[in-house]
Amino acid sequence: MVKNKQKIKNGISAVYLLLILLLIYAPILLLVITSFSSARIIGEEGSFSLVWYAELFQSERVMGILLNTVVLALVAAALATVLGTAGAIGIFYSKKKVSAVLQGANQIPVVNAEIVTALSLAILFAAVSLQRTYFSLLVGHLVLCTPFVIISVLPKLKQMDNHLYEAALDLGASPTQALFKVVIPQIASGILSGFMLSVTLSLDDYIVTSFTKPATFDTISTYVYNAVKNESKSDLPLIRALSAIVFLVMIILIVVAIVSSSNQNKEDRNKNA
Amino acid sequence: MTGLRFSRKQLCIPYAAFLVLFVVIPMFLILLYAFTGEDEAGNLYFSFSNFLNFFSSTSKLQTLGVSLTIAFITTFFCLVIAYPVAYILARSGWKRTYVLLLLFIVPMWLNFVLRITALRELLNIIGFLGNYDYVNTIIGMVYDFLPFMILPLYNSLQKMDNSLLEAANDLGAGPVHTFLHVTLPLSMPGILSGITMVFMPSMTNYVVSETLGNSNITILGKMIEEYFSTYDDMHMGSLISIILLVIIFITMLVSGGFKQNSDESSARGANLW
Amino acid sequence: MEEKVKNKIIELIDVTKKYDDTVVIENVSLYVKKGEFITLLGPSGCGKTTTLRMIAGFEMPTSGKVLLNGKDISDLPPNKRPVNTVFQRYALFPHLNVFENIAFGLKLKKVTNTYRNKDGETYTKEEHLSKAEIAEKVKKALEIVDLEGFEKRSISTLSGGQQQRIAIARAIVNEPEILLLDEPLGALDLKMRKEMQLELKAMHKKLGITFIYVTHDQEEALTMSDTVVVMADGVIQQIGTPADIYNEPKNAFVADFIGESNIYNGIMPADGKVRFLGKMFDCVDKGFEKDEPVDVVVRPEDVRMVAPEQGMLQATITSVVFKGIHYQILAEIGKAEIEIQSTQKKEVGERIGIAIAPDEIHVMKKEFTVNRFDGTITKKNTVEFGDGEFECDVTQLYPGSHLDEEDYLITAKSEKIDLTDVPVTVEVGLGDIRMSDDREEGGAEGNIISLIYKGDHYRYIVRTENEEDYVLDSEDLWNENDHVSLIIPKEKIKLTLKKTEAK
Secondary structure: OHHHHHHHHHHHHHHHHHHHHHHHHHHHHHHHHHOOEOOOOOOOOOOEOOHHHHHHHHOHHHHHHHHHHHHHHHHHHHHHHHHHHHHHHHHHHOOHHHHHHHHHHHHHHHHOOHHHHHHHHHHHHHHOOOOOOHHHHHHHHHHHHHHHHHHHHHHHHHHOOOHHHHHHHHOOOOHHHHHHHHHHHHOHHHHHHHHHHHHHHHHHOOHHHHHHOOOOOOOHHHHHHHHHHOOOOOOHHHHHHHHHHHHHHHHHHHHHHHHHHHHHHHHHHHHHO | OOOOOHHHHHOOHHHHHHHHHHHHHHHHHHHHHHOEEEOOOOOEEEOOHHHHHHHHOHHHHHHHHHHHHHHHHHHHHHHHHHHHHHHHHHHOOOOOHHHHHHHHHHHHHOOHHHHHHHHHHHHHHOOOOOOOHHHHHHHHHHHHHHHHHHHHHHHHHHHOOHHHHHHHHHOOOOHHHHHHHHHHHHOHHHHHHHHHHHHHHHHHOHHHHHHHOOOOOOOHHHHHHHHHHOOOOHHHHHHHHHHHHHHHHHHHHHHOOOOOOOOOOOOOOHHHO | OHHHOOOEEEEEEEEEEEEOOEEEEEEEEEEEEOOOEEEEEOOOOOOHHHHHHHHHOOOOOOEEEEEEOOEEOOOOOHHHOOEEEEEOOEOOOOOOEHHHHHHHHHHHOEEEEEEEOOOOOEEEEEEEOOHHHHHHHHHHHHHHOOOOOOOOOEHHHOOHHHHHHHHHHHHHOOOOOEEEEEOOOOOOOHHHHHHHHHHHHHHHHHHOOEEEEEEOOHHHHHHHOOEEEEEEOOEEEEEEOHHHHHHOOOOHHHHHHOOOOEEEEEEEEEOOEEEEOOEEEEOOOOOOOOOEEEEEEEOHHHEEEEOHHHOOEEEEEEEEEEOOOOEEEEEEEOOEEEEEEEOOOOOOOOEEEEEEOHHHOEEEEOOOOEEEEEEEEOOOOEEEEOOEEEEOOHHHHOOOOEEOOOOOEEOOOOOEEOOOOOEEEEEEEHHHOEEEOOOOOOOEEEEEEEEEEOOOOEEEEEEEOOOOEEEEEEOOOOOOOOEEEEEOOHHHOEEEEOOOOOO
């Protein structure tokens, strides 16, 4: 009796999760499927075809935008990681008041609406009559990403045994050596997740980018948004193909990540056993 | 104190300078611009006209109302849909639920403009696009922000001690009573954190409303963007930003976001990685 | 006398350490002889770890000097000191394996090698140790700690005891002049701890270097050390060999902290005579003033139980607990209590006589016989001292004086004196202060920072917010850290004018 009840409960739970997942993935799957259709507009008749993929890879413009987006994300994430890691270490070892003020300031872009951050930067660059350039765009992305590096790294510093740094000094390391040989390795996982998060945030961003980018520069977000808004018939099919590819790459990366992390777990368990 | 602690503290100087230059000063500029106007020579003068203009304009007040309504409805649906998902994932006792959780988060790694575009295509096929602008916008917002609600809920539900539920059962509480008086209050931090993460973007993310609402819906984010790019007026944009900041402040106050640890409220998917 | 001691490897001269306004170490002076095993012993928060950290270089003294081999190293950073530390929770680097942990210091070290060039001239070069040299040293260090072949193991796979050994190996492999050990056995279980105590002692002998050891465990300190430094409240209480410290504690704190003690108030009517628990005893101590109040300490194992009529004192047994080798017996002598350790089993309620041999009675100077404060008289003819304000009788300052209607003091010679802001010395007896948990009731308030049981009453120290200490005796039991207000009756406050003021 109780068992049956549990079974029913599990069944309902599973159906619910499946339903939500289906809703979440339906649009993406639709895009992937239709990307293989020769039809220009979804719903129109078409046959199986890789024509949009061919066109996508031949389009220098779209490929350039793709490259722009990735390079910007990597550069912004790398800079944010360096700035944020140093900042987090500095904040951690600062006096309480200094650290509280800096952490408070760090939360501003996190809790703020993105549009407010974007506008505030646009005003700043207008006020010092700076043209919007790659620099302003990069600053925009740094404001977006760096706080999350801090948020990722600070807890790792807090978890770290404070005596490790002292132990390194005690064994003859200079403060700099102690930092690189002991502290940084200890917080490496936080630094890595800060970096990954930064890449994701940068790749994903539309609003800050559109407020800080130079007029001629486009990322995937701004390109797609404008294409969709203008209902550009030439671009939309390419975007389907692009989405499908991006989605595929994501899936592969995530599967690799899961497999490697579960292998890691197994190894750890074996070691401990 | 020579050498020993000094060098580590110094590491926060670049980031502190960065925060001052690109976060704090821009926020002051917003405040400055909100309560100033510009004469023909481009000089700023103090003025309440933006303020008066906003609160005497029916269309602007309407936009504020629409934004708040959309945000409330979006937040409500996110919570109603996400809670069971998070509950099942965290408390079902199924194996490998983290893979399932990942399935819910994976779409977050796909560029959000691409995701919204995909949804647009789906809405187009089922004939919603162009017919139900508000419904589409809310569907899009819920679709986009659902993971931000699932994650904090999952975290708070998972942390919950099983023995508390057993204790409640032991004391004779039925499942409904246990849920209302034990589970729900204990997951409150997750609920509040989810609300703060969903509410604000729903008022401002105009990419969703523009793409899915067929450009017929104006939310506050859109209004800022319009004043900025169409009228080149940053003063009204700043005033709207101030209104947004006040709303953020109120949500934080209501949801206790100030009391929470910064690690706890690690907003906008900081625990993505 | 201290000047004559040779081979001082470490010397602390008048070292004080403050964090903001809190004093953690106050005027500590101490030296460590080369090759010695010295232990800093005291309850938590007594400043022992801070002292060690100043020797290691993690903390700089606020004032005073730290000398190493006679040279001032107060400002030398830790990486430049020939000192290595074994940390309380080992502080092994989790991202490195055993070999890399031990080799950490060696890889950073530079040695001066001498070479001869083609022309036959010699020259020197600063060089890192070679890989083979490092491997050899690591191997030897692992041998010393009995973990041969552990090089490749990761830290997380080691047990607590093994981690402890690796931490020791990591420190001694650098051949420091001094090894600092900060409660190194604190995280181990009892059996492991006993084993490691012996091994550390053996290692000290073998290596021949100086060990400075910090612990709160008095037994550990007594079994391992050549010299024990007992600390409390940032101040050194006593320095001596374990036997000295145990047998001749310098004050009631040391007696109470080291081993079990019965502590009583007594007075010394003459050399070799001490009166406590209402009886006169013979003792071996001398050199006190006549009728000087003293603390009397008797170790429980030194109390002999005899037939009631044969004892100096008669007692009734109130509790008997079997402790393995002996019984721990509590007995009442009137209102006072005495603890006895004996192999004889007794029954609760049994009447016994108590005998104590003269050389088992330890008489020590009372640290506090009276509370003395600097104070000032206020407008209202109250007195402010020790972080509080109390009502007092100001007429005692001038014999034969009285107060007029306006509360001015009129002396015997009818002179009118305004006492406002006059500085005075205030004395209050230990038994004249009462504690209350009603904050409003007393003239000052503070937290109980120490209590010592003295047979028939407790000796409390109450510290106020601004670090003024009141010492008082009470029969009531309060807890450490209780917040109390202090009540002193008007007539018990003894005032004297400061000499400079009294013309």
